[in-house]
Amino acid sequence: MPSAIVAGAGIAGLTAALALARRGWTVRIHERAARLETVGAGIQLSPNALDVLDRLGVAVGNVGVSADSVLLRDGPTGRRIASVPVSSSDGRGYRVLHRAALQRVLLDAVEAVPAVSLHLGQPLVALSGEPTRVRAEFAGPIQDEAELLVAADGVRSETARLLGFPPPKAAGATALRFAATADPPTAAIEAWLGSRRHAVRYRIDAAGAQNLVVIVPDGDPTLGPVARWDPRLVSCLAEGRPLGSWPLLEVEPRWRAGSALPVAFVGDAAHAMLPYAAQGAAMAIEDAFVLAACLAGAGDRGAALERYEALRAPRLRRVLSRVAFHRRVYHLPRPLSYARDLALAARSPASLRRDLAWLYDWRAQDGAQPGGLV
Numbered sequence: 001m002p003s004a005i006v007a008g009a010g011i012a013g014l015t016a017a018l019a020l021a022r023r024g025w026t027v028r029i030h031e032r033a034a035r036l037e038t039v040g041a042g043i044q045l046s047p048n049a050l051d052v053l054d055r056l057g058v059a060v061g062n063v064g065v066s067a068d069s070v071l072l073r074d075g076p077t078g079r080r081i082a083s084v085p086v087s088s089s090d091g092r093g094y095r096v097l098h099r100a101a102l103q104r105v106l107l108d109a110v111e112a113v114p115a116v117s118l119h120l121g122q123p124l125v126a127l128s129g130e131p132t133r134v135r136a137e138f139a140g141p142i143q144d145e146a147e148l149l150v151a152a153d154g155v156r157s158e159t160a161r162l163l164g165f166p167p168p169k170a171a172g173a174t175a176l177r178f179a180a181t182a183d184p185p186t187a188a189i190e191a192w193l194g195s196r197r198h199a200v201r202y203r204i205d206a207a208g209a210q211n212l213v214v215i216v217p218d219g220d221p222t223l224g225p226v227a228r229w230d231p232r233l234v235s236c237l238a239e240g241r242p243l244g245s246w247p248l249l250e251v252e253p254r255w256r257a258g259s260a261l262p263v264a265f266v267g268d269a270a271h272a273m274l275p276y277a278a279q280g281a282a283m284a285i286e287d288a289f290v291l292a293a294c295l296a297g298a299g300d301r302g303a304a305l306e307r308y309e310a311l312r313a314p315r316l317r318r319v320l321s322r323v324a325f326h327r328r329v330y331h332l333p334r335p336l337s338y339a340r341d342l343a344l345a346a347r348s349p350a351s352l353r354r355d356l357a358w359l360y361d362w363r364a365q366d367g368a369q370p371g372g373l374v
Contacts, residue, residue, distance in 0.1 A: 033120060046279065
């Protein structure tokens, strides 16, 4: 039975461990933190991610709430711009939930698999090996050796640093996060758009708890004019509990780049992306499944890793392009925003859904059909 080391026990690492174990691998997860703690608050899972979790037996349908559209509003006035469907062609919508709830169901699934073990308080400090085997040293010192190392250690990936990749860059924006309560509770995802800023809120449990995030420029990491926007948003902010601010980081996609070691990057370690398309977690989950599918039964694991990257790179380029597009469109100043609003309002829900069918209709195949994996 082949073995793998997974660096990181976040969404990417836990999903990768589970996907590999389902394909017959023994997996040892090494997490730098001494205990698993939730960072952030809410998370959005689109249909492409939910399909993977279903195939892996992760009971995500038991937590959070469903959502099938995003209601776009003008930030200053609260005027409705458009309702954008976020469901796939087969009718599957989003699942919105607390990040802790997703981590919990992933941990439950991992703990039910004897082939996976989790080790906390073990940051990666060194790597060595050859094309068919990797040796990792963790603080302790603790040595581990396997046929594969999965780098799932986030945007500040120590694996990437040890392999010579450049560090992440500031994206020029900061996320201000709040916990709020809906009264009455609503399942809609709402987004308020404005010049250089936008806000998003959505319900994350049946009791009406809400995630609220405001994206602001790095140079002015305060609410600024948002504090005078739509009274519905201002009231929610006033009643919400601040959770802190997170400077947003991004990296050029990190693949193996000629590394002589059997290493695969997944999630933020591979391609940290900004939250404008709500696809960070979804891409991590897709990565994990495709990696395991490519490695399943592969006689030449180096070729399997190359195939994984060849499958993921074009999809990630397209998603990152969409993220950049949303960033520009969401933050248009007046009067350019008026043209955006008129264009969106003139379109039917069906035509808006078609714009993102390529993203939401992606389905996790078993690896035998490469077209289904991109």
